[in-house]
Amino acid sequence: MNKTVFITGATSGIGKSCAEKFAENNYNIIITGRRVGLLEEVKKELENKYNTEVTTLCFDVQNKEAVFNAVALLPATTVIDVLINNAGLALGRDAFDEADITDWETMMNTNVNGLLYTSRALLPFIKKTKGHIINLGSIAGKEVYENGNVYCASKFAVDAISKSMRIDLLKHNIKVTSINPGAVETEFSIVRFKGDETKAEAAYKNYIPLTAKDVAETIFYCASLPDHVCINDLTITCLQQANATLFNKN
Ligand SMILES: NC(=O)c1ccc[n+]([C@@H]2O[C@H](COP(=O)([O-])OP(=O)(O)OC[C@H]3O[C@@H](n4cnc5c(N)ncnc54)[C@H](OP(=O)(O)O)[C@@H]3O)[C@@H](O)[C@H]2O)c1
Numbered sequence: 615m616n617k618t619v620f621i622t623g624a625t626s627g628i629g630k631s632c633a634e635k636f637a638e639n640n641y642n643i644i645i646t647g648r649r650v651g652l653l654e655e656v657k658k659e660l661e662n663k664y665n666t667e668v669t670t671l672c673f674d675v676q677n678k679e680a681v682f683n684a685v686a687l688l689p690a691t692t693v694i695d696v697l698i699n700n701a702g703l704a705l706g707r708d709a710f711d712e713a714d715i716t717d718w719e720t721m722m723n724t725n726v727n728g729l730l731y732t733s734r735a736l737l738p739f740i741k742k743t744k745g746h747i748i749n750l751g752s753i754a755g756k757e758v759y760e761n762g763n764v765y766c767a768s769k770f771a772v773d774a775i776s777k778s779m780r781i782d783l784l785k786h787n788i789k790v791t792s793i794n795p796g797a798v799e800t801e802f803s804i805v806r807f808k809g810d811e812t813k814a815e816a817a818y819k820n821y822i823p824l825t826a827k828d829v830a831e832t833i834f835y836c837a838s839l840p841d842h843v844c845i846n847d848l849t850i851t852c853l854q855q856a857n858a859t860l861f862n863k864n
Contacts, residue, residue: 623701627800675728
Protein backbone atom coordinates (compact mmCIF):
# COMPACT_ATOMS: atom_id res chain seq x y z
CA MET A 615 0.00 0.00 0.00
CA ASN A 616 1.22 3.51 -0.78
CA LYS A 617 2.25 5.64 2.16
CA THR A 618 0.55 8.99 2.85
CA VAL A 619 2.08 12.37 3.70
CA PHE A 620 0.13 15.32 5.16
CA ILE A 621 1.75 18.68 4.27
CA THR A 622 0.64 22.05 5.64
CA GLY A 623 1.26 25.11 3.45
CA ALA A 624 1.56 23.28 0.13
CA THR A 625 0.29 26.07 -2.15
CA SER A 626 3.82 27.37 -2.72
CA GLY A 627 7.50 27.09 -1.88
CA ILE A 628 8.89 24.25 0.23
CA GLY A 629 5.49 22.66 0.94
CA LYS A 630 4.56 22.53 -2.74
CA SER A 631 7.97 21.04 -3.65
CA CYS A 632 7.54 18.43 -0.90
CA ALA A 633 4.16 17.49 -2.39
CA GLU A 634 5.82 16.98 -5.78
CA LYS A 635 8.77 15.00 -4.37
CA PHE A 636 6.60 12.66 -2.29
CA ALA A 637 4.11 12.21 -5.17
CA GLU A 638 6.98 11.32 -7.52
CA ASN A 639 7.89 8.62 -4.98
CA ASN A 640 4.43 7.05 -4.89
CA TYR A 641 3.10 8.63 -1.72
CA ASN A 642 -0.54 9.67 -1.52
CA ILE A 643 -0.70 13.31 -0.58
CA ILE A 644 -2.88 15.45 1.68
CA ILE A 645 -2.15 19.13 1.07
CA THR A 646 -3.36 22.16 2.96
CA GLY A 647 -3.27 25.95 2.70
CA ARG A 648 -5.62 28.94 2.68
CA ARG A 649 -5.65 29.58 -1.09
CA VAL A 650 -8.23 27.07 -2.35
CA GLY A 651 -7.58 27.80 -6.07
CA LEU A 652 -3.87 27.03 -5.71
CA LEU A 653 -4.60 23.85 -3.73
CA GLU A 654 -6.82 22.62 -6.57
CA GLU A 655 -4.12 23.52 -9.16
CA VAL A 656 -1.48 21.53 -7.24
CA LYS A 657 -3.88 18.58 -6.92
CA LYS A 658 -4.64 18.57 -10.67
CA GLU A 659 -0.98 18.93 -11.61
CA LEU A 660 0.18 16.05 -9.36
CA GLU A 661 -2.67 13.70 -10.25
CA ASN A 662 -2.02 14.27 -13.98
CA LYS A 663 1.72 13.75 -13.65
CA TYR A 664 1.94 10.93 -11.09
CA ASN A 665 -0.05 7.88 -10.14
CA THR A 666 -1.10 9.43 -6.86
CA GLU A 667 -4.19 10.37 -4.88
CA VAL A 668 -4.26 14.00 -3.73
CA THR A 669 -6.66 15.28 -1.05
CA THR A 670 -6.96 19.01 -0.39
CA LEU A 671 -7.99 20.63 2.89
CA CYS A 672 -8.41 24.41 2.94
CA PHE A 673 -7.98 26.03 6.36
CA ASP A 674 -6.03 28.63 8.29
CA VAL A 675 -3.65 26.93 10.76
CA GLN A 676 -4.15 29.85 13.18
CA ASN A 677 -7.77 28.80 13.71
CA LYS A 678 -7.90 25.89 16.17
CA GLU A 679 -11.50 24.89 15.31
CA ALA A 680 -10.78 25.07 11.57
CA VAL A 681 -7.76 22.78 11.97
CA PHE A 682 -9.65 20.13 13.98
CA ASN A 683 -12.76 20.38 11.75
CA ALA A 684 -10.68 19.92 8.57
CA VAL A 685 -8.89 16.88 9.97
CA ALA A 686 -12.27 15.46 11.05
CA LEU A 687 -13.31 15.47 7.38
CA LEU A 688 -10.75 12.76 6.61
CA PRO A 689 -12.32 9.31 6.23
CA ALA A 690 -11.91 7.07 9.28
CA THR A 691 -9.84 4.68 7.14
CA THR A 692 -7.18 7.37 6.51
CA VAL A 693 -3.63 6.29 7.28
CA ILE A 694 -0.96 9.01 7.70
CA ASP A 695 2.71 8.08 7.77
CA VAL A 696 4.39 11.49 7.61
CA LEU A 697 3.27 14.94 8.80
CA ILE A 698 5.22 17.92 7.46
CA ASN A 699 4.48 21.01 9.58
CA ASN A 700 5.58 23.52 6.96
CA ALA A 701 2.99 26.36 6.94
CA GLY A 702 4.67 29.47 8.25
CA LEU A 703 5.75 32.99 7.52
CA ALA A 704 7.79 36.02 8.48
CA LEU A 705 6.12 39.44 8.48
CA GLY A 706 8.28 42.55 8.44
CA ARG A 707 11.90 43.06 9.36
CA ASP A 708 11.66 45.86 11.86
CA ALA A 709 13.30 46.78 15.15
CA PHE A 710 11.65 45.53 18.32
CA ASP A 711 10.46 49.04 19.26
CA GLU A 712 9.02 49.75 15.80
CA ALA A 713 7.58 46.44 14.57
CA ASP A 714 3.84 46.04 14.00
CA ILE A 715 2.38 44.10 16.93
CA THR A 716 -0.23 42.53 14.64
CA ASP A 717 2.63 41.07 12.59
CA TRP A 718 4.05 39.56 15.77
CA GLU A 719 0.68 38.00 16.61
CA THR A 720 0.27 36.55 13.11
CA MET A 721 3.75 35.00 13.19
CA MET A 722 3.28 33.46 16.64
CA ASN A 723 -0.26 32.27 15.83
CA THR A 724 0.87 30.68 12.54
CA ASN A 725 4.37 29.37 13.23
CA VAL A 726 3.80 28.24 16.80
CA ASN A 727 0.07 27.78 17.53
CA GLY A 728 -0.68 26.49 14.01
CA LEU A 729 2.03 23.86 14.34
CA LEU A 730 0.74 22.85 17.78
CA TYR A 731 -2.90 22.55 16.62
CA THR A 732 -2.00 20.57 13.51
CA SER A 733 0.27 18.22 15.41
CA ARG A 734 -2.35 17.47 18.07
CA ALA A 735 -5.07 16.98 15.46
CA LEU A 736 -2.90 14.55 13.46
CA LEU A 737 -1.29 12.66 16.35
CA PRO A 738 -3.98 9.97 16.57
CA PHE A 739 -3.11 9.05 12.94
CA ILE A 740 0.66 9.27 13.45
CA LYS A 741 0.50 7.12 16.61
CA LYS A 742 -1.24 4.35 14.65
CA THR A 743 1.50 4.19 12.01
CA LYS A 744 4.41 4.95 14.38
CA GLY A 745 4.96 7.70 11.86
CA HIS A 746 7.21 10.69 11.38
CA ILE A 747 6.67 14.38 12.23
CA ILE A 748 8.86 16.82 10.31
CA ASN A 749 8.82 20.43 11.54
CA LEU A 750 10.08 23.36 9.48
CA GLY A 751 12.19 25.41 11.81
CA SER A 752 14.78 27.82 10.45
CA ILE A 753 18.34 28.99 10.90
CA ALA A 754 16.44 31.89 12.56
CA GLY A 755 15.49 29.36 15.25
CA LYS A 756 19.17 28.73 15.97
CA GLU A 757 20.55 32.30 15.97
CA VAL A 758 18.79 35.61 16.54
CA TYR A 759 19.58 38.38 14.07
CA GLU A 760 18.96 42.13 14.00
CA ASN A 761 15.29 42.97 13.36
CA GLY A 762 14.44 39.27 13.32
CA ASN A 763 12.99 39.42 16.86
CA VAL A 764 9.61 37.67 16.82
CA TYR A 765 10.18 35.60 13.66
CA CYS A 766 13.31 34.25 15.38
CA ALA A 767 11.34 33.71 18.61
CA SER A 768 8.68 31.73 16.75
CA LYS A 769 11.32 29.47 15.18
CA PHE A 770 13.19 29.07 18.51
CA ALA A 771 9.80 27.86 19.79
CA VAL A 772 9.60 25.35 16.91
CA ASP A 773 13.06 24.12 17.91
CA ALA A 774 11.91 23.63 21.53
CA ILE A 775 8.65 22.00 20.45
CA SER A 776 10.54 19.54 18.20
CA LYS A 777 12.83 18.60 21.08
CA SER A 778 9.86 18.20 23.47
CA MET A 779 7.91 16.11 20.95
CA ARG A 780 10.93 13.83 20.51
CA ILE A 781 11.04 13.22 24.26
CA ASP A 782 7.31 12.87 24.92
CA LEU A 783 6.57 10.78 21.82
CA LEU A 784 9.55 8.48 22.29
CA LYS A 785 7.32 5.88 23.96
CA HIS A 786 5.20 5.74 20.78
CA ASN A 787 8.21 5.21 18.47
CA ILE A 788 7.37 8.37 16.54
CA LYS A 789 10.25 10.05 14.69
CA VAL A 790 10.57 13.83 15.04
CA THR A 791 12.83 15.78 12.71
CA SER A 792 13.49 19.50 12.72
CA ILE A 793 14.62 20.97 9.39
CA ASN A 794 16.28 24.38 9.68
CA PRO A 795 16.93 26.05 6.34
CA GLY A 796 18.90 29.21 5.67
CA ALA A 797 17.75 31.40 2.77
CA VAL A 798 15.45 29.60 0.31
CA GLU A 799 14.05 31.49 -2.69
CA THR A 800 10.24 31.08 -2.41
CA GLU A 801 7.31 33.45 -1.82
CA PHE A 802 8.72 33.84 1.72
CA SER A 803 10.33 37.27 1.15
CA ILE A 804 7.40 38.60 -0.90
CA VAL A 805 5.20 37.76 2.10
CA ARG A 806 7.75 39.12 4.60
CA PHE A 807 8.03 42.45 2.75
CA LYS A 808 4.27 42.58 2.08
CA GLY A 809 4.44 42.47 -1.71
CA ASP A 810 7.48 44.79 -2.10
CA GLU A 811 9.24 42.93 -4.94
CA THR A 812 12.37 45.12 -4.84
CA LYS A 813 13.01 44.26 -1.19
CA ALA A 814 12.12 40.61 -1.79
CA GLU A 815 14.51 40.31 -4.76
CA ALA A 816 17.29 42.01 -2.79
CA ALA A 817 17.11 39.21 -0.22
CA TYR A 818 18.39 36.72 -2.84
CA LYS A 819 20.78 39.00 -4.76
CA ASN A 820 24.46 38.26 -5.53
CA TYR A 821 24.49 34.67 -4.27
CA ILE A 822 22.79 31.40 -5.17
CA PRO A 823 20.17 30.65 -2.51
CA LEU A 824 18.65 27.23 -1.80
CA THR A 825 15.64 26.28 -3.88
CA ALA A 826 12.44 24.79 -2.47
CA LYS A 827 13.40 21.60 -4.33
CA ASP A 828 16.74 21.41 -2.47
CA VAL A 829 14.89 21.46 0.85
CA ALA A 830 12.16 19.05 -0.32
CA GLU A 831 14.79 16.52 -1.42
CA THR A 832 16.47 16.77 1.99
CA ILE A 833 13.12 16.29 3.75
CA PHE A 834 12.36 13.28 1.55
CA TYR A 835 15.76 11.81 2.41
CA CYS A 836 14.97 12.15 6.14
CA ALA A 837 11.61 10.45 5.57
CA SER A 838 13.15 7.57 3.61
CA LEU A 839 15.67 6.29 6.14
CA PRO A 840 15.31 2.83 7.71
CA ASP A 841 12.79 2.53 10.57
CA HIS A 842 15.49 2.55 13.26
CA VAL A 843 17.20 5.74 12.00
CA CYS A 844 16.02 9.29 12.81
CA ILE A 845 17.64 12.56 11.82
CA ASN A 846 16.73 14.74 14.79
CA ASP A 847 17.89 18.15 13.68
CA LEU A 848 19.21 19.30 10.35
CA THR A 849 20.42 22.77 9.39
CA ILE A 850 20.84 23.39 5.68
CA THR A 851 22.18 26.48 3.92
CA CYS A 852 23.43 27.27 0.45
CA LEU A 853 27.20 27.24 -0.08
CA GLN A 854 27.41 31.04 0.19
CA GLN A 855 25.70 31.28 3.62
CA ALA A 856 27.64 30.50 6.81
CA ASN A 857 25.10 31.41 9.50
CA ALA A 858 21.94 33.47 9.94
CA THR A 859 23.56 36.67 8.68
CA LEU A 860 26.92 35.98 7.04
CA PHE A 861 26.92 35.60 3.25
CA ASN A 862 29.78 35.45 0.76
CA LYS A 863 28.13 37.55 -1.95
CA ASN A 864 29.60 37.91 -5.47
N1 LIG B 1 12.18 30.63 2.48
C1 LIG B 1 13.07 30.69 3.45
O1 LIG B 1 14.12 31.36 3.34
C2 LIG B 1 12.87 29.89 4.71
C3 LIG B 1 13.97 29.69 5.55
C4 LIG B 1 13.81 28.97 6.72
C5 LIG B 1 12.57 28.46 7.05
N2 LIG B 1 11.50 28.68 6.23
C6 LIG B 1 10.21 28.13 6.66
O2 LIG B 1 9.74 27.21 5.68
C7 LIG B 1 8.30 27.17 5.70
C8 LIG B 1 7.78 27.33 4.28
O3 LIG B 1 8.13 28.61 3.79
P1 LIG B 1 8.36 28.91 2.25
O4 LIG B 1 9.72 29.51 2.14
O5 LIG B 1 8.03 27.76 1.42
O6 LIG B 1 7.33 30.13 2.07
P2 LIG B 1 6.08 30.34 1.09
O7 LIG B 1 6.46 30.05 -0.33
O8 LIG B 1 5.55 31.67 1.43
O9 LIG B 1 5.05 29.21 1.56
C9 LIG B 1 4.40 29.29 2.81
C10 LIG B 1 3.22 28.33 2.83
O10 LIG B 1 2.59 28.43 4.11
C11 LIG B 1 1.19 28.58 3.95
N3 LIG B 1 0.65 29.38 5.04
C12 LIG B 1 1.09 30.58 5.52
N4 LIG B 1 0.29 31.02 6.49
C13 LIG B 1 -0.68 30.07 6.65
C14 LIG B 1 -1.82 29.94 7.49
N5 LIG B 1 -2.13 30.89 8.39
N6 LIG B 1 -2.62 28.85 7.36
C15 LIG B 1 -2.33 27.90 6.46
N7 LIG B 1 -1.26 27.95 5.64
C16 LIG B 1 -0.47 29.03 5.73
C17 LIG B 1 1.03 29.29 2.61
O11 LIG B 1 -0.20 28.92 2.03
P3 LIG B 1 -1.48 29.90 1.88
O12 LIG B 1 -0.95 31.29 1.65
O13 LIG B 1 -2.24 29.33 0.71
O14 LIG B 1 -2.20 29.74 3.17
C18 LIG B 1 2.17 28.66 1.78
O15 LIG B 1 1.73 27.48 1.17
C19 LIG B 1 7.87 28.26 6.68
O16 LIG B 1 7.59 27.66 7.93
C20 LIG B 1 9.10 29.16 6.79
O17 LIG B 1 9.15 29.85 8.00
C21 LIG B 1 11.62 29.36 5.07
